Amino acid sequence: MIPKISTLGGYIFEYQKSVTNPTGFWSNIADSFYWRKKWDQALEWDFTKGHVKWYEGAKLNITENIFERHMFFRGQQPAIIWEPNDPSEAHRTLTYEALFLETKKFANVLLASGIKKGDRVAIYMPMVPELVISMLACARIGAIHSVTFAGFSAQSLSERLQDAGAKLLITSDGGFRGSKTIPIKQIADEAMGSCKCVSKAIVLRRTGENVPMLAGRDFWWHELMENSSVENAAETMDAEDPLFILYTSGSTGKPKGLVHSTAGYMVYSAYTFRNIFQYGDGDIYFCSADIGWITGHSYLVYGPLLAGATSLMFEGVPTWPDAGRFWEIIDKHQVNQFYTAPTAIRSLMALGMEWLESKNLSSLKVLGTVGEPINEAAWHWYHDHIGKNRCPIVDTWWQTETGGIMISPYAGITPTKPSYATLPVMGIQPMIVDPEGKQLMGNSVEGNLCIGYPWPGMARTIWGDHDRFVKTYFSTYPGLYFTGDGVKRDEDGYYRILGRVDDVINVSGHRLGTAEIENAINEHPLVDESAVVGFPHPIKGQGIYAYVVCPQFSTGGEEGIRNSIMLAVSHMIGPFARPDKIQIVSGLPKTRSGKIMRRILMKIAEGKTSEFGDTSTLLDPEIVNEIVKGSESIR
Ligand code: WTA
Numbered sequence: 001m002i003p004k005i006s007t008l009g010g011y012i013f014e015y016q017k018s019v020t021n022p023t024g025f026w027s028n029i030a031d032s033f034y035w036r037k038k039w040d041q042a043l044e045w046d047f048t049k050g051h052v053k054w055y056e057g058a059k060l061n062i063t064e065n066i067f068e069r070h071m072f073f074r075g076q077q078p079a080i081i082w083e084p085n086d087p088s089e090a091h092r093t094l095t096y097e098a099l100f101l102e103t104k105k106f107a108n109v110l111l112a113s114g115i116k117k118g119d120r121v122a123i124y125m126p127m128v129p130e131l132v133i134s135m136l137a138c139a140r141i142g143a144i145h146s147v148t149f150a151g152f153s154a155q156s157l158s159e160r161l162q163d164a165g166a167k168l169l170i171t172s173d174g175g176f177r178g179s180k181t182i183p184i185k186q187i188a189d190e191a192m193g194s195c196k197c198v199s200k201a202i203v204l205r206r207t208g209e210n211v212p213m214l215a216g217r218d219f220w221w222h223e224l225m226e227n228s229s230v231e232n233a234a235e236t237m238d239a240e241d242p243l244f245i246l247y248t249s250g251s252t253g254k255p256k257g258l259v260h261s262t263a264g265y266m267v268y269s270a271y272t273f274r275n276i277f278q279y280g281d282g283d284i285y286f287c288s289a290d291i292g293w294i295t296g297h298s299y300l301v302y303g304p305l306l307a308g309a310t311s312l313m314f315e316g317v318p319t320w321p322d323a324g325r326f327w328e329i330i331d332k333h334q335v336n337q338f339y340t341a342p343t344a345i346r347s348l349m350a351l352g353m354e355w356l357e358s359k360n361l362s363s364l365k366v367l368g369t370v371g372e373p374i375n376e377a378a379w380h381w382y383h384d385h386i387g388k389n390r391c392p393i394v395d396t397w398w399q400t401e402t403g404g405i406m407i408s409p410y411a412g413i414t415p416t417k418p419s420y421a422t423l424p425v426m427g428i429q430p431m432i433v434d435p436e437g438k439q440l441m442g443n444s445v446e447g448n449l450c451i452g453y454p455w456p457g458m459a460r461t462i463w464g465d466h467d468r469f470v471k472t473y474f475s476t477y478p479g480l481y482f483t484g485d486g487v488k489r490d491e492d493g494y495y496r497i498l499g500r501v502d503d504v505i506n507v508s509g510h511r512l513g514t515a516e517i518e519n520a521i522n523e524h525p526l527v528d529e530s531a532v533v534g535f536p537h538p539i540k541g542q543g544i545y546a547y548v549v550c551p552q553f554s555t556g557g558e559e560g561i562r563n564s565i566m567l568a569v570s571h572m573i574g575p576f577a578r579p580d581k582i583q584i585v586s587g588l589p590k591t592r593s594g595k596i597m598r599r600i601l602m603k604i605a606e607g608k609t610s611e612f613g614d615t616s617t618l619l620d621p622e623i624v625n626e627i628v629k630g631s632e633s634i635r
Contacts, residue, residue, distance in 0.1 A: 002032050002274045002307060008413050011423075018426040019453070025427050026054065026456050030267050033306075034069045035060050036236055039263075045454045047479050050470040053240050054264035054456045061234035062243060062266050063140045066305045067100040068234075078310045081284065082129050083329050085176035085316035091333075094129055096308075099136070102129075102225075104232035106137035109224045113200055115168055117142030117235050120245065122166035122198070124148050124157055124188050126175025127315040130204050130221065131291055132301055134170045139243060139262075142235035146245040146257070149292025150175055150182060152574045154190035156255075160247050162195045163257055164463060169198050170221075174207035178320035185211040192217075239263035245463045246294055248400040249513035250472060251484070251503035257463030258400055265298075265403050266306060268457025272404040272425055273303030276394055277366050278411040283336040284363075286312035288326065288344065293510075294400040295370050298457075299339060303404070318344050324355035327386075331359045337411075338386075339368035339396075341509035342378055346539045349381045356385060366411040368394040371509030372541040373497055379418040397421035397497050399483060400511070401473065403457030406430075407495050420496045429453045432489055437477045440489075448501055449487040450480035503598070505534035505542045510576055517544060517579070520572035524565055526550045531588050531596050532579070535605035543580035545605035547627065550584055558584060581605070583634045589624050591617045600624060604631050 005011050018025035023042035030039075040057030075097040082092040094102070115121060121143045125131040131147070138145040146164045148157050161169065171188040174181050185203060189212070192198045203213065204221040213220070243262045247255040279285055285304055289295035291313075304311035312333055318326045326348070330338060348355070367387050374382075374395055383393055393416055396408040406428050407421040408414075414422050424430050432440045432447040440447050458481070462469040476482040486498035500506065503514045514532040521530040528549045537543035546565070553561055562582045569578050589597045600612050609628045615621055 002270055003029065004278070005275055005410055005413060008415070011410055011413055015424070015426055019429055022427045022453060022455075026267060029271050030055060030263070033060070033065050033267065033270075039239060043454060047454070047474050047481060050461065050466060050474045052454045052458060052460060054261070054454070055239035055267075058239040058263055059236050060239065060263055060266075061140065061142075061237055062262055062302070062306070063103060063136050064234050065266060066136065067096065067103070070096050070308045071100065074308050077308070079305060080129050080132060081310060081312045081333055083312065083314045083316075083333070085178065085320070087321065087325070087328070092129060099129075099133070101230055102133045103136040103140055104230055105225055105228040106133050107140040107232045108228045109202070110137055110141055110143060110168070112224075112228070113168060113202070115141065115143050117237075118241075119143045119168075120146055120164045120166045122146050122148065122157075122161050122164065122169045124150060124169060124171045124184065124191075125204065126150055126172055126177070126182065126184065126206060127290060127313060128172070128204070128206060129313065130172075132313070135244070135291075135301060140232060140234050142237050142241065144242045144245055146247070147292055147297070148247065149290055149574075150184055151290075151292070151576050153571055154187045154194075155572050156574060157187065157191035158194045159254060160257070161191060161198055163247075163254075164245050165197050167197060167199060169201045170204075171201055172204040172206045173211045174209050176207060176315060178317040181207055181209070189214075237262050240460065242460070244297065246297060246400055248294070249504060249511050249516055251513055252515050255513075255516070256465075256468065256472070258459040259461045259463050260403055260457075261460050264456030264458070266302070268404045268455060269298045269303035270306035272457070273299060273309070274307045275410055276396060276405050276408050276425070277337045277339070277368065278413070279304070279307060279309050279337060281308075283365070284310050284312055284333055285337040285339075286314070286330065286333070286335040287339040288314060288318070289339070289341070289370070294403070295339075298404050318348060319351070322355060323348055323351040324359060327356055327359035327361060330361055330364060334363040336363055337366040337368065338364060339370065341371045342369050342374040343372065343508040343540055345369065345374070345378045345382050346541075349378060350539060353385065361386060361388065364388075364391050366394065367391045368396055370396045370398070372506045373499060374419055376418045383418075392416060395419070395421045397485075397495070401459045402455070403459060406451070406455075407497075417494055420490070420494045422494050424495070427453070427455050430487070430495060431480060432487060433477055433480070443489055443493050444491050446488040446498070447486070448477075449483045449485045449497070450477050451483065452480055505544065507534070507537075507542050507544055508540040508576070512544075512573075512577055516573060517546065517569060517577055520569045520577070521546055521548060521565055521579075523572060524568045526552055526561060527565070529588065531598065531601055533598055533602045533605050535581075535602070537580065540580075544577070545581045545583070545601075546579040547583050547585050547588060547601055549587060551586075553584060581634050583627070583630055585623075585627050585630060587620065587623045589627070590619050592619050601627075604628055
């Protein structure tokens with residue numbers, strides 16, 4: 001069993017120990033796992049080179065830690081409870097034994113398809129149990145999975161397939177999301193058509209619609225599984241062998257394929273899951289995130305399954321068939337821990353109390369939030385109306401790069417404060433630095449958030465581009481990992497995340513690079529250039545505001561050009577990246593050296609048009625007045 005902290009005194013005592021002797025701490029936690037061979041060295045690291053290795057010399061397979069390790073006591077316990085999009089369709093329960101069986105069968109399908117240890121397998125699927133089976137089957141045979149969120153466009157999927165050099169794509173005919181049916185196979189076909197590496201696709205039947213199957217390339221999941229053997233011996237993996245690649249947006253360039261390791265990620269995701277949520281035997285845990293994002297990887301699949309938990313997976317959306325769906329699921333399955341994003345809380349809060357009326361939420365013990373700052377009003381609503389004033393809220397701060405939760409209350413143990421992620425997880429050493437890199441000591445300070453020491457769950461590199469990894473995370477403040485977030489440490493030593501300090505925005509908990517959206521907009525034939533910034537949005541946290549220069553555009557056709565820009569963004573990235581506001585401008589405010597002054601554009605987007613600060617470096621100050629004037633009709 002993974003050790004669990006159960007008192008505040010225990011937290012404080014253990015935390016001190018964990019930062020004085022991190023390798024001792026993480027070796028002790030690792031002892032509760034099953035290793036084919038134990039490590040020779042707990043940690044080797046050099047942040048200046050972006051070099052980190054945990055548990056070197058160890059041999060293991062992560063799926064043996066999910067299945068073989070739990071089978072004796074938990075074989076008949078539900079591992080996954082799957083709630084379909086349509087509440088009238090029956091839910092499915094997969095016990096640890098059933099999930100194990102399917103994983104082994106599908107692992108054999110992958111082997112028979114020519115997939116070997118180290119090969120990359122891409123997954124583009126709706127939220128169905130077969131998505132979990134696909135990931136675990138990859139891990140079983142040592143293939144590296146790369147899941148792409150099914151809301152991404154064909155173009156984005158294709159870029160990811162090529163960057164990872166994926167040999168095989170696992171997908172489905174379509175997917176259900178609320179009242180919509182998503183043509184997943186059609187998008188996958190388009191993506192595969194524009195990349196050479198994928199030679200085979202395995203297609204799950206989910207919606208039952210007619211989809212073309214390319215002979216020799218596309219194969220039905222159910223046909224391949226029919227005669228697949230249930231015997232499968234797990235591949236032996238080294239501690240540092242990659243487990244998966246997951247793409248995320250940065251402030252520049254194309255999305256980065258972050259690589260997570262096998263052993264360190266296993267130990268960290270399981271430890272944090274069990275401790276932060278205080279999961280206990282028999283509990284039903286529900287994380288509403290999509291597996292296409294890191295939250296789904298770490299806290300729907302790996303963390304819970306490694307800890308022997310029952311993880312509830314939901315295919316649909318919180319507002320369909322009505323805005324009571326989450327609460328109905330919690331009531332129906334007697335959920336004990338519920339983990340969601342502030343955006344979901346804000347949007348449900350805005351839809352009124354009536355959706356809660358007939359729902360019994362008394363099974364809930366712990367509530368969690370992730371992905372973006374939670375404002376106080378949403379925190380209180382969640383606390384009062386969902387948690388009925390008795391469930392602690394864990395506001396968990398972390399990133400795709402960190403692999404697991406880094407700063408968060410331990411549920412029911414750490415006293416909470418609305419909108420504060422509170423205190424670090426064991427072994428995590430947060431540091432606050434000023435723009436010059438000077439560490440700000442003591443309490444009541446504000447600056448950029450860095451981490452001063454490695455932890456097992458951290459990403460090890462960017463797929464195919466280690467230099468970019470070093471440059472992005474370890475060169476701004478040499479010797480430290482730089483998170484890209486601003487933070488405040490208050491008078492009690494509690495951390496409050498203030499949001500990104502780089503050109504990354506967080507829209508409904510989805511992380512997007514402004515440069516990525518600009519590139520998509522600039523693809524439009526009438527667009528010369530554009531600048532995208534975030535602005536405070538009551539539901540989404542941040543909205544997307546695009547300033548677009550289209551010299552050939554004739555007034556009167558604004559609606560048309562806006563729509564076609566939206567389409568371009570949907571096509572290049574996905575519908576979730578569409579700007580909320582588009583302002584056509586004749587130029588952008590630039591410095592004499594040609595740099596766009598985003599600070600000014602952010603203020604305008606926020607409606608604060610008299611707080612521009614120093615504008616003396618502007619090449620053409622007049623353009624600012626013009627943009628301010630134009631912005632009035634955008635609001
Ligand atoms: C933001 C999601 C405030 C932050 C797990 C971070 C948060 C980015 C919180 C990572 C939180 C995440 N409070 N902000 N509790 N959690 N963030 O990679 O800006 O999708 O850098 O990982 O989300 O987003 P990502």
